[in-house]
Amino acid sequence: MSDEIKESQSFFYSPKDVVDVVSEFQKLFSKLESNIKHFIVSQPTFLIELRRKIKTEIGFLSPQKKDMALAIFGIIVTEDIIKKYDPIFFAEDISALMDATDKKTSCTDDEFIGLLTSFLNTLKTVTHSITIIINNFISLKSLNLEDRITRQILIQRHFSTALTEANLCFEVGEFKIDLRFIISIFAHIIEKLLEENEVIEKAKSAGMIYEGIIKTYPLKEGEDILYDIININIIESYYDLISQAFESKIQKRLEVAHEQQVEIQREFQRSSEQQTDQGRIEQILASIEQALYEVMKIQREMTEAKRQNLEKNIEKVMRRLAIEEFGVQDIADQQKYMQYVLDTWFSIFEEYPQMCLPLIDVKQYTKFVSDPVEYIEENKQTIIQQLQFKIRRHTTGERFTPGNLANAFSHIIYEITTNSSVLTLTFDK
Amino acid sequence: MEELEKMENLSTNLLITSIPFVEADLGLFTTVIMTGDEVTQDVSTIMQLEEAKESINILDEFPDKEIIFKSSKYEFIDTSEDKRKTPSLYIIKQDYNEISLLNIIVSPISELNITKTSEVIDYIAQSTAGVFRRTDTLRNNDSLSEEEQQDELRKNLRDLVEFYQWQILSEESLQKSTEQGVQAPMITNSLLLKAEIIRDQVQCMGGCGKTFSKETAPAGVQCECGGEIVITPPSLNLAKVSYVYPEGLKEIINNENAITPESLLMYTKESIMSPKLLTSLNQLSSLKFHDFISIPSMIGYKSKLTNDLINVHLNYFLSSEDEIYIFTCTTDTRYSDQRLVSAVSLPVIMRAFQSNFQGENNWKEVIQRSELKDWITTPFVKIKTLNQFSSLSDILALEIRSDSNE
């Protein structure tokens, strides 16, 4: 996977800061608290009208709570706190909210305002997080990941975080709430999006969805259920519908990604043409210099990760060289490439003669150590044979490709730089 | 060569989950994901693996009950060339409430980040606990059958492990970056173990599970019990040990039970892979490592109470085709006494061992020339007779006795 994909934001949802959630709660709470009375006095007709509409739905509330609830809805509408909020939905939501917090039988006025504050903030927070998650989902789909992976990314790195964030909106009001209600808020917002995109006919209210979920999903709390509750009630219920709703956007994103890919390739070819005069061997050397320096000079350990990285770098250079020379990303003249590789090795030995050690006969060690430069010069043919043998062994005798040459090269470097005799020798000039 | 290439491309992720069902035999779930090859569906292999899991639980039976096994890393060594091979093998264990997970990874990734990986396994354990709790509730009010519950657990485990594997191989997010290390640990003791390499063994995959030598029961034939007889990869038989420790270790650790020769050895001994586990893994696919020996290169333990880390770092010296020396250094974040040596010196100590050690004969000299030079080195004792020594000084007394005899 390319680094730009790995670094892309679409792999995670980042939640709000706790401090912000606390201050949002305080702000809305004091706004509702101070405006309720005023609204009741100043807007009698609005309230009468509203009361008629949702009379049965809020029948469970005491007369005083009814007035408060109606006034709060009035404030929501006039202050534009929640857009296009259906009063019936509001009534269904309050009913479920009181159930989900066990406040249906007893609830002080303060608690009531607090609960509605937490609820309204959750509704806003979830609206926001769903927008981001859907956007990330479209990006993920355009990466051509398998659906089962995308589902896990959504559960583990998006919805889990977003669900915890939403739950925090209640925690800051010191309420303990049934997680299934928060899940229902997510489901409701998703259904609204699906309705807008004409994938479903009509979205249900969070309250209504909650009534359904509590019949099928038996657990309401615990960190251990985060994965399961999201998987069952969001992913299994809506994943396919969301894919369907955003199909055209996903397609468009795929096309853009493809065009970018083509452009990158064109760019790459252009830049590689400019480098033709830079020596080929230097190019290969440049791709391994850093790693060699670390291992041979400052005694960092050679690791498999470093080897893999070397392999990638060498392969890149080899491909570029092949494009320069043959116009394709493959090697047409096999012998020529063997020569490049061998020349590169001898340049390495100039800097680090001790790396030649594993290629020579044990009996010759003393001779080698006393004057490595001369030794290499005199025994060049034998060393070449050893190197060729190693390269062929790693490429399993197949025809050279940038991939298998890079693999061979990096393995030989790994072998040599993890050889303890090599590491104990130094020939500092 | 072909085998080796195959090994380098294969990546196996095996998760054995045990869930506390009332019916105990229903509580084991084995999830195997293998990238690059077909997974075996062979029932007896899976059963062997599950049995092998039990043997790993022994690691929890420390004299010091609050120390638990966390993870270990193994390397495959080709004794004919004395080379470490890709892949590496990792074992990671994690518990969540009553659920216990054992994860075995065989992968070309040689530098898995154990901290991050353990977090992922913890998430899998936690999520599985949630699925179990829900399905169990549904089962108790008869809205779910036992079979449906098993299916759900199996399916979720599979999804979770597949994503885990994706994180390792495709996303590469669980590979080594810098690993924690908030507290600088201290080296508390060091061991040199001599082990025989046991080759040419075969094992019955059937009910009896017996081991035979290759001559008496050739692979491919059937055992008396009807089980199939398969090749066992070489395994290690620990023969002798020498201890290296600072003067005053008794006062520093202040727990006599924790520093008996046997308990000090336990940290390493219990992580040498059991032949049974090796054989089952070897059977799992065309992934064959029966030519290689596997030795741990790192074993991690954790304190349940304080989250302190006890790690054993290992290196080896192959003295012949059938004999290997294993050198260990144990680091522990619980102690900070000046008489101990800081783990900062670990790479130097390991490197010194690697370049200087030639065998039993120069062992003391290697220590005297290393950062552990001020420590005490005991003579070698047979591991079989270890229970006769109740303390390290008893072993030391051996030497004094033999010196005075001369």
Ligand SMILES: [Zn+2]
């Ligand atoms: Zn048998």
